[in-house]
Amino acid sequence: MGKAFGAVAGVGAVGSLIAMKQSWDPLPSVKAAGFTEVDLSSVEENKLVVEKWRGKPIFILKKTAAMVAEQSKEELARDVIVDGAHFMITIGLCTHLGCIPAYREAKKDFLCACHGGEFNASGIETKSPPPSPLVIPPFKVTGKTVMLGEEGPEYQKMKADGVVA
Numbered sequence: 001m002g003k004a005f006g007a008v009a010g011v012g013a014v015g016s017l018i019a020m021k022q023s024w025d026p027l028p029s030v031k032a033a034g035f036t037e038v039d040l041s042s043v044e045e046n047k048l049v050v051e052k053w054r055g056k057p058i059f060i061l062k063k064t065a066a067m068v069a070e071q072s073k074e075e076l077a078r079d080v081i082v083d084g085a086h087f088m089i090t091i092g093l094c095t096h097l098g099c100i101p102a103y104r105e106a107k108k109d110f111l112c113a114c115h116g117g118e119f120n121a122s123g124i125e126t127k128s129p130p131p132s133p134l135v136i137p138p139f140k141v142t143g144k145t146v147m148l149g150e151e152g153p154e155y156q157k158m159k160a161d162g163v164v165a
């Protein structure tokens with residue numbers, strides 16, 4: 001009986017160790033240090049998704065067809081196109097003093113409550129004090145996913161066009 005109990009307890013301990021190990025491990029999508037892979041296939045239009053990359057919030061906003069149709073060239077140049085859909089992907093920190101702006105679905109813009117700065121749905125500042133647009137992180141598009149932290153050809157084009165520094 002003692003042996004049987006010991007064996008059961010042993011199996012239980014191994015089970016908890018495996019469970020603990022699984023919770024320590026990074027998600028399969030976040031295995032490579034500094035890179036975060038995000039699957040955009042289930043992102044809904046006009047609903048802000050916030051991911052995390054290198055400790056920073058990342059805003060992901062899928063634009064509606066109407067939003068895309070109304071865009072200026074400058075706004076279009078900032079779009080990340082994944083599987084035919086247009087996304088705004090930026091670091092979610094206000095370029096004034098680093099607060100996290102809130103997305104207003106009805107107005108399709110961002111308000112930074114700290115000092116009243118505003119950004120449009122492409123992350124371009126529309127009301128001061130923010131001095132510049134929300135920053136687009138390095139990204140690489142593969143199928144329906146983006147890898148944050150990697151400079152793919154789309155990001156390099158933005159660089160060449162002066163959209164990102």
Ligand code: FES
Nearest residue numbers: 094096097112117
């Ligand atoms: S930190 Fe956003 S407006 Fe000042």
